[in-house]
Amino acid sequence: MYRTEDLNARVDELIRAGRLFFERGWVPATAGNFSARLDESHLVITASGRHKGELDADGFLLMGLEGEVLSPGRKPSAETALHLQLYRREPSVGAVLHTHSLTATLLSRLSRGALVLEGYEVLKALPGVDTHEVRVEVPIFANDQDIPRLAARVDAHMSEHPGLHGYLIEGHGLYTWGRTVADARRHMEAFEFLFQCELEMRRLTR
Template sequence: MNEIKRQLQEVGSYMMDHDLAWGNAGNISARTAEDHFLITASGTYMGELSMDDFVEYCFDGTRNPQDRKPSKEIPMHQAIYEERPDIHAILHASPFYSTLIACSDVKIPSGWFVESMYYLERCERVPYHHPGSAALGEAVRGKAAKANILFLENHGVLVFDTSIKEARMALQTLEFACRMFITANGASIPMKQLPENTVQDFLEHSDYKPRRRWK
């Protein structure tokens, strides 16, 4: 348990140091058992997480009453863990460029560079619902099996993967691609996207990462 907390502390600092989080916005979690996960407490500052800033939460709603109040975004974290047994880490944040895209109708292509082909293979949009609401949790549930990156419209982004390290890489890749898109548009630089058959060949045969198998 302490090792998972340490890894979450590290990723929180990483997110803050690399402009992937700001203020006390966002929340992060990691699965600890089939039906349990650790999540940041309400009002925590991502860059200065202590061992007491995490709450272990069970799918049935139980938790240690001595723990702090968990993030109100429990519904969407739980929805992903329930729908995706392969997922072991979730990062919710509002990075500047990714959130700008989340507040638009823009679609970020995946076929620009190696990391985007893998990590941005499937991104989905979730219509706006109030943060922490059951409605948001159910909207996320409906998209969880279709992608590993969700743009929460007019809210932020939700990134989830098989490990804390992989989720961090996905979040950084997403922000980098969104920044590229916005910068290129502002400078009137036309972006060249790789053909779909090249992207699929990369995913199947490059051995960069094991190919994701979607439902």
């Protein structure tokens, strides 16, 4: 069973991530959702419709890994199943962050099937990457309001492509994750920087 100190610490980390991401324009208009694992069967996740730049402890709820709401009266985000899929699949996932940034939204519509990132030093911020001479594919899934169906598609893709660091949903945004909230935040910052590079490259070399 998790400790209250751990719950409070994870909530604080997610509140700070929300402020940072909002200031950078990555979670406009209550967009996005954030979560952290508390133990092998519990997580804390942002409640539906909360502004991510103005989160407080009331903006979160406790859930079981099977989708049980353990904070009575609080409604989980519509995209909770995408978080649960990652925690159930990978015991090493300790935090999941999802944003709707301009760059992720645009690139997910400009690329087909996957966004390929290669030749960038910043790729080394991703786990297991120790050189810029690498090809990182970020898959792009069609957007779907049927979230369990989308989660099943992500799960099937991960079975065939181990070592995934994040994925895009077309016209929607980015999901990334890590062992800790700090790790997931670093991956988010790396992806956002890489997406900006890609967009600028396409503009400049058009």
